[in-house]
Amino acid sequence: MRNIKVTIEYDGTGYHGFQNQNNPALPTVQGVMEELLSGLSGEQATIIGASRTDAGVHARGQVFNFRTNWTIPVDKLPLATNSGGIPPDIVVRAAAEVPLDFHAQFDATAKTYTYTIYNARIPSAFHHRYAYFVPQRLRVESMAEALKGVVGTHDFAAFKAVGSTVKSNTRTIFESGLEQQGPLIIIKLRGNGFLYNMVRIIAGTVLEVGKGKLKPEDIPEIIASGNRIMAGPTAPPQGLCLEYIEYPD
Amino acid sequence: MRNIKVTIEYDGTGYHGFQNQNNPALPTVQGVMEELLSGLSGEQATIIGASRTDAGVHARGQVFNFRTNWTIPVDKLPLATNSGGIPPDIVVRAAAEVPLDFHAQFDATAKTYTYTIYNARIPSAFHHRYAYFVPQRLRVESMAEALKGVVGTHDFAAFKAVGSTVKSNTRTIFESGLEQQGPLIIIKLRGNGFLYNMVRIIAGTVLEVGKGKLKPEDIPEIIASGNRIMAGPTAPPQGLCLEYIEYPD
Structure with a gap:
């Protein structure tokens, strides 16, 4: 028995998120990978994902692990899977053998996400799957300033979906940033969890x-309020991308 | 009655090409635009496209014209169509009123296409719709050199799909080029027609x-042969994009 860590990239447009759904007819990234790995290895594969990305959310560096008796050399696994009947919107980027107790979700020390906005007068046929189209003129400097306000260790209850329950709402955002590439505005957040x-x-x-509608200096007050209603609306899923996940060593 | 010239962008992945097919159940860009413009204008719209892009081929600057009694100001047409029920993989970029005898196909003086190759060891979940994945190491300088060989006025019979009949196989390629952007290799061709x-x-x-498998100096010989069998295979559609079309003035 060994434990294999796999890094994958996917265009989430066609999936009901990473994680298997109660309705098995809904395609998920986990479902595709488990079926593929089961077929190739000849034994039922159950994968543990690091992050449960939602429907329509993308990943450049999602990580999962799975325990297997499959004897494939790990450096052959990306090619074997990428040419083994995987849909083209999922790509295996890397694989490595890890200790048996490695857990892709619990061992993660940092995750980096980007959120991409397509800011132009006219939408784009090529970016609509990967960015949120916003035609209004935006105060980009103020947005960058606002992003500084989320850095640090805070109770982020105000920035949590209503109805979601976890033991603690405290998370640490290590860094935030904003980059412009032509009409694209890319928000970047790196934290110990979200x-x-x-x-x-x-x-x-x-x-x-x-x-x-809000000012950069409102951010600390919104955090302090702990009140979801004080924060802005939930931006749509297609702008979100899980960039990479960090582990010890 | 007036004549309106419209410039559109589309992700061709979901369409059976630009032009309406014999089977009306097959979605085409023309079909979508005619239905949309008919609905908005209240009269049957028939559009004349500049280029018949194939299934899976994209466009950043396809042009069509249509004659109509619709009184919409042309500068309002892009917003009216883009927010009028158009699918997100088609975008109207611009509209202009043109003389009644303007014909998007016959009046075009130059067309520019790109062909994009994704050259890396591992494919990309994000580029697979828009680029041809080629994992082999490529001699990019030789490719750029080969592209110079197609410039000029030639009988391009060797570079024409078998079975296609036109009056003349002579076309002029005004310029060719090759650009690298990380793993992307972008071939660019501008000609009076293809x-x-x-x-x-x-x-x-x-x-x-x-x-x-071929050398740059083979290109003139392939052209001179007039023999399709001498040229390479037809690269798949997803790498092709109609960039823009030029007209007099």
Whole structure:
């Protein structure tokens, strides 16, 4: 028995999220990978994902692990899977053998997400799957300023989807940033973990700052309020991308 | 009655090409635009496209014209169509009123196409719709050199899909170029017109040069042969994009 860590990239447009759904007819990234690995290895594969990305959310560096008796050399696994009947919107980027007790979700020390906005007068046929189209003129400097306000260790209850329950709402955001590439505005957040919908609510709140409806200095007050209603709307899923996940060593 | 020239962008992945098919159940860009414009204008719209892009081929600057009694100001047409129930993989970029005798296909003086190759060891979940994945190491300098060989006025019979009949196989390629952007190799061709599949056959032939199966100096001989069998295979549709179309003035 060994434990294999796999890094995958996917275009989430066609999936009902990473994680298997109660309705097995709904395609998920986990479902595709488990079926593929089961077929190739000849034994039922159960994968443990690091992050439960939602329907329509993308990943450049999602990580999962699975325990198997499959004897494939790990350096052959990406090619074997990528040419083994995987749909083209999922790609295996890397694989490594890890200690048997490695757990992709619990061992993660940091996750980095981006949220991409397509800011132009006219939408784009090529970016609509990967970015949130916002035609209004945005105060980009204010958005960058607002993003500084989320850095640090805070109770992020105000930035958590209503109805989601976890033991603690405290998370640490190590760094935040904003980059412009032509019409694209890319928000970047690196933290030790994120509450349900937290990145999308931060993006939606920062967009309210961009539109002038909130000010950068409102962010600390919103955090302090612990009140979801004070933050902006949840930005739609297609702008979100799980970039990479960090582990010890 | 007036004549309106419209510039559109589309992700061709979900369409059976630009032009309406014999089977009306097959979605086409023309079909979508005619239905949309008919609904908005209240009269049956018939559009004349500049280029018949194939299934899976994209466009950043396809042009069509249509005659109509619709009184909408042309500067309002892009917003009216883009928010009027158009699918997100088609975007109206611009509209202009043109003389009644303007014909999007016959009046075009130049067309520019790109063909994009994704050259890396591992495929990309995000580029697979828009680029042809080629994992082999490519001789990019030789490909750029080969592309110079197609410039000029030639009989391009060797670069024409078998079975396609036109009055003349003579076309002029004004310029060719090759650009690298990380793993992307972008071939660019600007000409007064292209035979059926011509850009994709040129791309396929240039790829044979990249793989060392042909040499740049073979291109003039292939052109001179007039024999389709001498050129490389037809590169797949997803790498092709109609960039823009030029008209007098």
